Amino acid sequence: MSDVLTGITAHQDQIIYILKKATEKDWLEELGIIGNILSAIIVAIVGGIFTYFYQRGQAALECERMQIAELNAVSRLLPHLVSDNEQLKRFALQSLTSLGSARIATSFASPDHARG
Numbered sequence: 210m211s212d213v214l215t216g217i218t219a220h221q222d223q224i225i226y227i228l229k230k231a232t233e234k235d236w237l238e239e240l241g242i243i244g245n246i247l248s249a250i251i252v253a254i255v256g257g258i259f260t261y262f263y264q265r266g267q268a269a270l271e272c273e274r275m276q277i278a279e280l281n282a283v284s285r286l287l288p289h290l291v292s293d294n295e296q297l298k299r300f301a302l303q304s305l306t307s308l309g310s311a312r313i314a315t316s317f318a319s320p321d322h323a324r325g
Contacts, residue, residue: 286304
């Protein structure tokens with residue numbers, strides 16, 4: 210009977226040893242999975258930040274391009290805008306408005322500008 214109990218105890222020790230090893234392995238596997246998930250999240254965050262600043266810079270460049278185009282349009286139409294010929298002036302104002310420069314066209318059409 211004592212030999213049977215010793216064998217059962219040895220067998221239980223082996224089972225406990227195997228379970229401890231399995232638990233350690235599971236913990237390391239979980240740590241690896243968590244590491245992979247965290248690295249994916251970090252890559253996504255860095256990519257999102259880069260995309261945000263890149264698009265912001267592109268929007269600023271587009272705004273500058275629009276301002277340059279607006280200035281080019283005004284510079285080409287300036288002789289007509291300050292002309293005494295009302296028909297040429299009206300054409301230049303309509304052209305500026307249709308090009309999206311309504312603010313500038315309004316400023317040239319104002320009575321203060323006509324006096325100055």
